[in-house]
Amino acid sequence: MTYLAKPKLHHPSLSKNQAGYTRRDYEGKISTLCAGCGHDSISASIIQACWELDIQPHRVAKLSGIGCSSKTPDYFLGNSHGFNSVHGRMPSVLTGANLANRDLLYLGVSGDGDSASIGLGQFAHCMRRGVNMVYIVENNGVYGLTKGQFSATADKGSKSKRGVVNSDEPLDMIGMALLLGATYVARSFSGDKKQLVPLIKGAIEHKGAAFIDVVSPCIAFNNHAGSTKSYEYVRQHNEAVNRLDFIEDHEEITADYAPGETVTVHQHDGSALRLKKIASDYDATDRVKVMNYLQEHGARGEVITGLLYIDPDSEDLHEHINTVDTPLNQLGAKDLCPGTPALEKINASLR
Amino acid sequence: MKPTDISNPDYFHKVVDCQWACPAHTPVPEYIRLIAAGRYDDAYMVNWKSNVFPGILGRTCDRPCEPACRRGRVEEGNVEMRKPTAHEDGPKAEPVAICRLKRVAADNKDDVAARMPKAPKQKNGKRIACIGGGPASLTVARDLAPLGYDITIYESDPKAGGFMRSQVPRFRLPEAVIDEEVGYITGIGNITMRTGQRVDSLKKIIAEGYDAVFVGTGAPRGRDLDVPGRAEAVKNVHLGIDWLASVSFGHIDKIGKKVIVLGGGNTAMDCCRSAKRLGGEDVKVIVRSGYEEMKASPWEKEDAIEEGIPILNFMVPKSCTVKDGKLTGMTFEKVKAEYDAKGRRNLVPTGEPEQFVECDDVLVAIGQENAFPWIERDAGLEFDKWNMPVVDKITFQSTHPKVFFGGDAAFGPKNIIWAVAHGHEVAVSIDKMMNNEDLQDRPLPAVAVVSQKMGIHEWSYDNDVSASLRHKVPWQDQKLTLKNIKVEVELGFDAKAGLAEAQRCLNCDVQTVFAPRLCIECDACVDICPMDCITFTPNGEEADVRKRLTAPSLHADQDIYASEPLRMTGRIMAKDEDVCLHCGLCAERCPTGAWDMQKYLVQMTHAGPGCRKPQRKAA
Numbered sequence: 001m002t003y004l005a006k007p008k009l010h011h012p013s014l015s016k017n018q019a020g021y022t023r024r025d026y027e028g029k030i031s032t033l034c035a036g037c038g039h040d041s042i043s044a045s046i047i048q049a050c051w052e053l054d055i056q057p058h059r060v061a062k063l064s065g066i067g068c069s070s071k072t073p074d075y076f077l078g079n080s081h082g083f084n085s086v087h088g089r090m091p092s093v094l095t096g097a098n099l100a101n102r103d104l105l106y107l108g109v110s111g112d113g114d115s116a117s118i119g120l121g122q123f124a125h126c127m128r129r130g131v132n133m134v135y136i137v138e139n140n141g142v143y144g145l146t147k148g149q150f151s152a153t154a155d156k157g158s159k160s161k162r163g164v165v166n167s168d169e170p171l172d173m174i175g176m177a178l179l180l181g182a183t184y185v186a187r188s189f190s191g192d193k194k195q196l197v198p199l200i201k202g203a204i205e206h207k208g209a210a211f212i213d214v215v216s217p218c219i220a221f222n223n224h225a226g227s228t229k230s231y232e233y234v235r236q237h238n239e240a241v242n243r244l245d246f247i248e249d250h251e252e253i254t255a256d257y258a259p260g261e262t263v264t265v266h267q268h269d270g271s272a273l274r275l276k277k278i279a280s281d282y283d284a285t286d287r288v289k290v291m292n293y294l295q296e297h298g299a300r301g302e303v304i305t306g307l308l309y310i311d312p313d314s315e316d317l318h319e320h321i322n323t324v325d326t327p328l329n330q331l332g333a334k335d336l337c338p339g340t341p342a343l344e345k346i347n348a349s350l351r
Numbered sequence: 352m353k354p355t356d357i358s359n360p361d362y363f364h365k366v367v368d369c370q371w372a373c374p375a376h377t378p379v380p381e382y383i384r385l386i387a388a389g390r391y392d393d394a395y396m397v398n399w400k401s402n403v404f405p406g407i408l409g410r411t412c413d414r415p416c417e418p419a420c421r422r423g424r425v426e427e428g429n430v431e432m433r434k435p436t437a438h439e440d441g442p443k444a445e446p447v448a449i450c451r452l453k454r455v456a457a458d459n460k461d462d463v464a465a466r467m468p469k470a471p472k473q474k475n476g477k478r479i480a481c482i483g484g485g486p487a488s489l490t491v492a493r494d495l496a497p498l499g500y501d502i503t504i505y506e507s508d509p510k511a512g513g514f515m516r517s518q519v520p521r522f523r524l525p526e527a528v529i530d531e532e533v534g535y536i537t538g539i540g541n542i543t544m545r546t547g548q549r550v551d552s553l554k555k556i557i558a559e560g561y562d563a564v565f566v567g568t569g570a571p572r573g574r575d576l577d578v579p580g581r582a583e584a585v586k587n588v589h590l591g592i593d594w595l596a597s598v599s600f601g602h603i604d605k606i607g608k609k610v611i612v613l614g615g616g617n618t619a620m621d622c623c624r625s626a627k628r629l630g631g632e633d634v635k636v637i638v639r640s641g642y643e644e645m646k647a648s649p650w651e652k653e654d655a656i657e658e659g660i661p662i663l664n665f666m667v668p669k670s671c672t673v674k675d676g677k678l679t680g681m682t683f684e685k686v687k688a689e690y691d692a693k694g695r696r697n698l699v700p701t702g703e704p705e706q707f708v709e710c711d712d713v714l715v716a717i718g719q720e721n722a723f724p725w726i727e728r729d730a731g732l733e734f735d736k737w738n739m740p741v742v743d744k745i746t747f748q749s750t751h752p753k754v755f756f757g758g759d760a761a762f763g764p765k766n767i768i769w770a771v772a773h774g775h776e777v778a779v780s781i782d783k784m785m786n787n788e789d790l791q792d793r794p795l796p797a798v799a800v801v802s803q804k805m806g807i808h809e810w811s812y813d814n815d816v817s818a819s820l821r822h823k824v825p826w827q828d829q830k831l832t833l834k835n836i837k838v839e840v841e842l843g844f845d846a847k848a849g850l851a852e853a854q855r856c857l858n859c860d861v862q863t864v865f866a867p868r869l870c871i872e873c874d875a876c877v878d879i880c881p882m883d884c885i886t887f888t889p890n891g892e893e894a895d896v897r898k899r900l901t902a903p904s905l906h907a908d909q910d911i912y913a914s915e916p917l918r919m920t921g922r923i924m925a926k927d928e929d930v931c932l933h934c935g936l937c938a939e940r941c942p943t944g945a946w947d948m949q950k951y952l953v954q955m956t957h958a959g960p961g962c963r964k965p966q967r968k969a970a
Contacts, residue, residue, distance in 0.1 A: 003808045007816040007881045007934055011902040012428035014883075024881075036873040036942025044878040191874060219873065219942045231871045235919050 005030050018054040026050050026057065028078035032071070038190030038216030038231075039069055039138050043076040045193050046107070046136075049200040050077065055105065061097055062107040065090040065119060068145055069111030069138035069216075077107075088119025091126030091135075095317070098131050101327040102318050105204060106133035113143050116152040116171045123173075127180040127209050132316035134203040135182075135211045137173055138190075140218035141229040148221030159226030172298075174308060177211040178291050183314035184210035185290075187305045189234050190217065198244040199307060207269055208314035215303060234303055241293075241306040242284060243276040268313045275307060284310050352893050352913040352923065357864065360798045363951040365910060366928050367860045369449055372419035374772035376796070376955045377401035379416055379449055380860040384812060386456055387853040389846075392463050394456035399463075399535070401955065403490050403771050404515070406528040409454025410841065411519050413617075413648060413766040420446030421857055424906070425882070425930050426820075435820050438848060445821035447855045448844075455849035457528070463535075468497035470540030475499035477785050480561040482550050485513020486767045487567035487758030489536050490774025494958040495781060496539040503561075504542060507549035508600070511537070514569055514759075515767060517596035518618065520625045521837045553726045553754070563753050563781045566726075566740075567770070570759035574718040576613065580671030584713070587678035588671065591622045591716030598625055598836070607711025610634045611681055613668060614716035615645030620652065622714040623660045628836040636662045637681075637708070639698060641688055654840070658833065667698065669705060671713070680709040719764055730754075746780045746790040747773060755780060778958035786963050794962055797954045802947050803861055804938075810948055812861050814935040817854035858933045862951045865924055867914040869945035872922070876937035876946055877901060882930045885937060890916060890923045900927055 006027070014022045026047040031040050050060070060080035064070035066087035073082050081104070085093045094108045108126075115123045115137050126135070141154040148161055152171040159165055177185050184206040188196040196214065203210035215234050217223050223230045228237075245262065261277045265285060275284060283289055290309045297304050324331070355362060365371050369379040378397060385394035398405035417423075426444035433442040477500050481488035484506030492502045508517060512529045537544060550556060556564055573590035575581075581588060587607070591614065597603040610631040612623040615638035626634045636655065638645055641664050645652060656662065666683040673679065683706045686698040721739060726732065733741040733750040740749050742756045749756055757773035759765060780790050803811045825842045832838045844852060877885045883902035890896070893911060897904040904911070909929035916923055938946040956962045 004815050004934070004936065004939075006879065006936065007932055008818060009425055009429050009816060009881055009932060011883045011930060012424070012905060013903050014428065034942065035940045036871070036875045038873065040878050040940075041874045044874070191872060193874065217873070223871070231873060232919060235872075 017051055019056055021051065021057070023047060023051040025079070026077055028073070028075045031075040033068060033075075034144075034220045036219040037068070038140065038214075038218070039072050040075065041190040041193065042136065042138055042196070042214050042216055043072050045190075045196045045200055047076050048193070048197045049204060052197070053201055053204055055204070059103070060105045060107060062109060063090050063094045063097070064109045065111075065114035067111040067114045067143075068140075068218075069109060070114055072138070073107075073109050088114050088117070088122055090114065091119065091122040091131075094133055095126055095129065095131050098133065098317065099323070099328065101329045102132070102323070103327050106131070108133050108135040110135070110137050112137060112139045112141060112151040112153040112173075116173055120152075120171070124176065124180055127177050127182045127211065129317045130181060130183065130209045130315060130320060132207055132318070133209060134200065135209065136200075137211075137213050138216045139173070139213055139229070140216050140222055141227070142218050142222040144218045144221055148218070155228040158228040159224070161221050161224055163226075173211075174213050174294060175291065177209075178287060178294075178309055181209070182211045182309075183208035183311035184307075185309040186211070186307045187213045187215070187303070189215050189238055189303070189305060191231055191235065192238070192305075195240060195243065195305060202244050202273055202307060205271055206267070206310075206314065208311070208316045237301060237303045239279070239297065239302040239304050241277075241279040241282040241304060241308065243278065244307050245274045245276045265310055265312055267310075273307070273310065278306070284308060285312060287311070352890060352896055352911065352925070354867075354915040354923075355910070355912045357912075360795050360953060362910070363860075363862050364796070364953045366862060366931075367951070367953070368419040368421050369416035369447075370860070370953065372415045373402075374415065374769045375402045375775065376953065377416075378860065378952060378954070380856055380858050381952060382456060383447070383449070383452055383853045383856040384858065386452055387813065387850055387856075391456050391459040392461055392466070395460045395463055396466055398453055398456060402768060403493055403536070403774070404486060404532050404767065405453050406457035406532050407515050407524060408767060409450060409452075409457050410524050410528070411515070412450050412453070412768055414450040415768070416449045417446040420449065421859055421930065422447045422855055425857065425932060430820055433820060438822050438851075439820035440823050441820045448821055448824070448852050451824050451841075451844055452849060452853055454843050455846075455853075458843050459846060459849070464538070467535050468539055470496050470542075471499045473499060474501055474541060475785075477501065477562040478503070478560070479563050479565065479781060480505065480556050480559070481565045481567060482556065483513060483566065483568035483758075483760065484508070484511030484544070484546065485567055485569050485758060485770060486515060487760070487770040487774045487777070488513070488565060489533065490771045491565050491567070491757065491778050491781070492542050493536045493539065494775060494778030496536075496541045498782065498959055500541065500781075502542045504544050505548050505550050505556075506544070506546045508596075509547050511544060511546060513567075517599050518592055518621065520595065520598065520621050522624065522628065522832060522840050523621070525837070525839050551725045553730045553732075557730065557751075557753065561753070562785060563755060565777055565781070566754065566756045566760050567758045567774070568723075568760045570719045570721045570764040572720050572722040573715065574720060576668060576713075576715045576717065578668055578670050580673055583673040583676075584671040584678040586676075587711060588713045588715060591618045591714050592719055594714055595621055595625060598629070603629070605630045608632045609710045610712050610714065611708060611710045612636045612714045612716060614638065614718070615640055615647055616716060616718070617647045617651050618719070619714075619716035620647045620655045622716050623655055624658055625836060626712075626714060627658055627660060628833055631712075634660050635708070636660060637666050637668070637683065638662060638664050639667050639686070641665060644688075644696075658829065665698070666706065672707070678711065678713065680707050681713060682707050721760060721763060723760075745776075745793065747777045748780055748790060752784070775955065775957055779956065779962045782958035782962055788963055792964075794956045796956055797961065799952045799954075800864075800949050801952075802949050803935075804947060808939055810861075810935055812858050812948075812950070813854070814858070814861075814933070814948070816857065816932050816934050817851070819851055819855060821855065822848050822852045859931075860951055861933050861935070861948050863912075863926065863931060863933070863935075863937060864947050864949045865912065865914055865926070866945045866947070867917055867924065869943045870914075870917055870924065871943055871945075872917055872919055873942060875940040875942065879936045879940045881934065881936070882932055884927050884929070884931045886925045886927075887917070887920075887922045888925055889921070896923075896925050900925065902927070905929060
């Protein structure tokens, strides 16, 4: 936590993107989270991704629930729309907003408590409906705001700060997202922006439910020996299956890792993602194989990261229910309420 | 990259750009903080210790600190679109007005006489002669008198001060300020002033049995103009520095209506502005070079233009025209600058017809040089092929072990702050010599490093970076200043403007100190840094690391602070010192205290026990 606002002065070379903004223009208020919180790095990654994609800040809606993670939308995209919902209810509010105005970019930011405990049902339905959104879970395995109790995603056998061993099975959000039909599923680590920023960019460009589980160490309550969500543990056990390298029509992402085989995934809407393979036997487009792979490697204690699954032929909620192209909030009363003859026509068709 | 050795006093000293650039290494941010705290006396004394003449320098310094100031680099790309307020300059990237803040301390202080050192009752029996009563000599005297040395200063003018008194016009530097600051030195005691006494023989001085002789006679000879008609026009063509001295001492109080000033240095600027006050109605500066290449400090050129004095460029004087024994004008050849393959400039005639400029008087300020007609060539000093005494660059000792040179007399014309810096070094040399020590063995500066942390978000310095632009120094009404040469033009900042300007200082002496063993690589510092200074990256050669920084490296002369490889990933922390705001947010956001803000106070070694070898004494 810092009392001073970040000085407005910036590096002399700071450049503007095609939307006419500098990266600093995508910042929000100064973070009030604990110093060193992984969530702040995720906020910085979102800022970077939005700047690189030339996104108009006023075309973004960021939604969140309750918790440390759900506070973060205040710390990025200060000129975007925001909604801080009831605990665990962000997915419903997001779904509603998306239905009313399909033109905005929806950014759901949640945590392991907000999404895996109180909001688990909401999370599940939002995924299975294929709402067009970026859903980021900032996953630290503890309830930071209430002093560090295990959350539902804490690994079995991991130790709390006070030495208590967790005896419950963890809730596997990646596994659930895959089962429930999410069409873009990724996991990353707050301490690896070179991996995380392209994944967020890919998710923003993706049409359909994009889910990113970001392991984000809690400095205050879950960064000790025996924790499986600490900076040290994740760094030692992080196994990336691939690197998202390139999104068509955008600048090449230059990163400092070894070259490998690249696969290009052509998506339904014409865009293409270039993935640099790290695990040679990994196929990110085969849902069943991905689930098996994750189970096998997860059992070995590996934290598998990267773009885990992508459905090139994804669809979203609006396609499922065949809504009009014009956002509902832009339709006039005449279109929304066509009158008695139209109603009678519908009723007749159902008789 | 090898990890940066921050225990080397020079490393963090260099980060304090202003202090590093100051020849006397004045701890600038230290005194600026004191000004901001309203502690003007303390701010003055910090200055006085380093540069001896804060009130004088606060008006006249050449300010090498300001072009070096980080604030100028930091504002680049940030302020160009800003709308300045009535009190602000710009909008352009500008350094802190360091020089004028020095004056704020001098103007607002209470009586500091009681804080000045006094000569001990017990003299040490060593007698030192200082020839010339300018800044260099006075500094030698100030450093040595409190140690018990018996100092005699010889000065040909009626009052001590040298260049500061004889050549800097009173509208830039009032007499009272010179009297006060020269008075602090003579007030120390053990200093005998022999004013009005021109030394005409070094041999005679040496024969008087001094233990050391310091030559601080400045660069007293103005270069003359050599064109046809010069000899006939002798009554109306004056050497700039001599003319300024005559004006200063009241021997000259008027000049013709039409005046040409030749030369593009600061002396030329003083000449033209003085002429304007002594009856010159049509005063012009005429320079061989272009405006940009003129030697005068930019602000001195601007001040002259502000007073309605045109500067005519690319005109080479050809001849003086005299009618009936009176100068009527000068003829100039128009030239242009051409650069050869090696980038050297040549002034070539444009072929345009020569230009005649009417005038009543000409002031020649085309350079000055050292002259030692009073040093006998058999006095025991070697002279080089340019007929200048051979002087050691470190010790300032001549080839005669007892004779030292400093100020303009040592290596040619520079300025007051360089003279002061030389004076300190000469005092160290003399003190070491009197203690039978090796003069070349100069101790490193004293360094104090103290964490500024007071609490989780509290620092003992104000880390909230001010967004304000450089403040304008208010001027006295031109109706008053152009009528009377003794009316000071600049009014100086008042306390309020002084405070606001002081807040622009970035506290570069409060260093970002990194402890790699504590770092957990959480990226918090990278994310918060407003200037994108910090990078965690695999190690490599410096040139390679510079290419991989979060923000591009803009100035290769600015250091990269590199850590040892970090525990978890083996990467290094690389911080580009270039545009760091020293806001301390990296340290505030660091969960483990790997970053800390530590004040790094560098104090140069002056004469006294500190410059000598440590003497062990039994307990």
